[in-house]
Amino acid sequence: MKYVDDKKFQTRMTIRMLINKIAKLMFFLATIIGLVVLVILIYRVYTQSIGWIDWQFLTGKLSTKAEKAGIFGALLGTLWLMAVVAPITMILGVGTAIYLEEYAKKGRIHSFIQTNINNLAGVPSIVFGILGLTIFVRGLHLGAIILSGGLTMSLLVLPIVVVASQEAIRSVPQFLREASYGMGATKWQTISKVVLPASIPGILTGVILALSRAIGETAPLVVIGIPALILPFPDSLLDKFTVLPMQIYYWTIDSALVDEYANLAAATIVILLLALFVMNSIAVIIRNKFQKRY
Amino acid sequence: MENDIDQQKSTTITIRQIIEKNKHSSMNLSRIKERLMPIILFTIALISILTTAGILLTLIFETIEFFKAVPFLDFFTGTKLKPLGADPKFGVLPLLTGTLLSSAIAMFVAIPIGLMTAIYLSEYASDNARRVLKPILEVLAGIPTIVYGFFAFTFVTPLLRSFIPSLEPTNILSPGLVMGIMIIPMVASLSEDAMSSVPNALREGALALGATKLEVTWKVIIPAAFSGIIASFVLGISRAIGETMIVTIASGSSKNFTFDITQSMQTMTAYIVEVTGGEAAAGTTLYYSLYAVAMTLFFFTFLMNLLAQYISRRFREEY
Structure with a gap:
């Protein structure tokens, strides 16, 4: 009497192995999708920015005329x-971390603060904008200046540093x-x-990532209300200001009206991505070079 | 002899005196420091609590003001949103459907691709492949959302329009898809963490019984890592609901109550941007509507985050 039908076993085995191979290929292709999108995105942005990044673009003032x-x-x-953002998050973030790790007894207060920080990390960034608008811009009548923008942003990235x-x-x-202690x-x-x-x-890496x-x-x-066109350069904490992503935003939504604004937005994106790349590289270098293993 | 001992005694005393002297000059300051530092650090740690309290209080107070002008039911069941004009209507349903649809499209992309990526990275990929692929995912996660918004508006929408001619220049489909791409790294890395924390003994046990890798993954690893995987989906949804710039740029600002994804729709986040951009005068119903919408947004994301924490804590398999 035979318990295993050899033929049946062989076909079933082949099918199972085949399905496994197909699945592996699918999983691999799915993983590649991210890479493909990244390449397309960077290629698109780069080709649109060609010819637009020059000395005048980097050092010039904002203008409604695309060429200028x-x-x-x-x-x-x-x-x-x-x-x-850097000093504020550094002081607040490291202070909170020292308190939680070295001083706080593991108990109700500790877990309350810890849970709270984890929850803050999940609050949408736009809600922080509303907090900034209500407290710094309107409550303290600061207006949309560097200080209120910086404070809002500090609260937003604080959980990362902590x-x-x-x-x-x-x-x-x-x-x-x-x-x-022994000494x-x-x-x-x-x-x-x-x-x-x-x-x-480790702390520096966290601060750079937060930045x-x-x-x-x-x-x-x-949300705190930075206007589209700010001509004077900021030179104190109390000046109105604009930042790279804001400029990308305004140029992108206006690119429906003026085609060249899309090129300006792409050029600004290239600069922003370069800055992010440099910062992240520094973080990686610090992490690899100075992190001691005990 | 006598003299020697005397001399020793006197030296001992001198050293003790020196110690006493030093204690008085420097210990005071450091003793104060020792007492003060925990208090200062505790105060600093409270700032995070204050931030949460600040968010909650501003949202609650201004939302109450809003509901004085607009009845609670009208807000949550109203299908018309016309904040400007002579007879303003404040129904939040158009914004809710916009948010829901864009998040659903995003998760339609992010859940399968993210999970498959996680399976590949945790179960199939060689160490070398992982070393190359993981940083790429990290780069994808680090790209600012405004860049994705630009990409959706200037590339994905025109591309989709060549397939679907009826697609409007601003629509909810394109930002939804791009948002999905943005969330893939998050779902993938959280799910992968859950899957690679399943002990190898389970994997090897199943392989030894003759299961293929796919069968091990499907019948052993995924059930064992299920809570972590579901938590990653929930966090992804929360991220999609709160995402602002992609939808603001690419989905337009029409406040139609519709389920047609080829049309322009507004999400809760995009509405907030539009109202604050228009410099609504403080004290008007329009201004307060900002907070009511933000409160709804905050409530949904908060609920999702709590749910994710609950799932990963409650249903975690311990090994």
Whole structure:
């Protein structure tokens, strides 16, 4: 008596193997779709920007005339924004992380703050824009200036810095802390002289990633009301400003009226993507070069 | 001898004196620091709580003002949205359908492709392939949404119009598709995390029983990682609901109550952009409608985030 019909077994096996191969191919193709879209997107933007990125474009003032328009003001605005966001998120983010990791007892307050930070990370950016509009722009009567834009953006990216700093602080091994206590150092001395220096690479990586999120965000700034055409260059925290993504936004929606605006938008996108690429590369270099493994 | 001991005694005393002296000069400051730092850091940690409170309070207060002017039921069941004009109508349904449709289209793209990408990366790909593909996904995730908006408006819509001539220049289909592409990396990386945390023993057990890789994935890995995978879908939906720039640019601003995806529609986020862009005077119903819509938006995304947290906590398989 035969328990296994050889022929049946063979055909079934072949079919199962075949299905597995087909599925593997499908999974691979699905993974490739992302790559294909990325290539098309970058190719499209690049070809549209050819001939538009020149010295005059980088250093000129905004203009309604496409040939004369430059993005120097938006570049300055983006730099100003980073100058506000970087220190604020660094102090607030690292402070919160130190408190949560080193001081807070694992209990109700700790998990409340932690859950709250996780939830904040999921709030749509436009809602932060409304918060900024209500509190900074209208409540404190600041208007759509660098300070209010920077504060709004800081609150938006704060969770990124907190979480990255927490991970960096957590990865500092316990024996370093104990060695420091063993030498007679106090808690704060241990944190400021041992834990923080050891976690600086992780913290910096987090801050850079947060900054690259901040300079690419548009929605909160649209909501706080940055106008389409700002001619003077900003030179203090209280000046009105515009940033690269805002310029992309206005040129894109107006490209239905003036075709060349699409080229200006593409050229600005190239500059923005280059800036993001540089920042992310720096983050990767810091992560690979300075991150010690204990 | 006597003299020696005396001298030793005096040196000991001098060292102790030095220590005492130092204690007084420097310990005071550092003792204050030691007490003060936890308090300062706690205050800083409270800022995140204050932000949430700020968001909730501003939304709630202004929304209450709005519902003084427009009845609650009219807002949630009204199919007409005409914020300007002599007889303004504030029905949120056109915005809700816009948001729902664009998110549905996005998830229609992001769920299958994201899941398949996750399966490939976690179960099939060699280490080398993973090393190349994962950074590409990260780049895709790092592209600002405004760039996707530009891409949808200037490339995807014209491309789609050559297939579907009846497609309007601004429509909900094109931003929905592009939003789906944008969400793929998120779904893929979260699902992949869930799948690669399934212990290898389960994989090897199933393979040893003669299952093919596909059967292992389908009957062992996906059921074991199910909670994480569903949570990634829910977070993707939340992201799609809150996405602003792509829909603002590419889906237009017509406030029709329709389910026709080839037409121009407005989402909740795009409405907020339009109203704030128009500099609505504070105190008008139009101005308050901003907060009512934002509150609805916040409520939906918050619900989705809570749901995702609940799913991944409640249904997690522990090994």
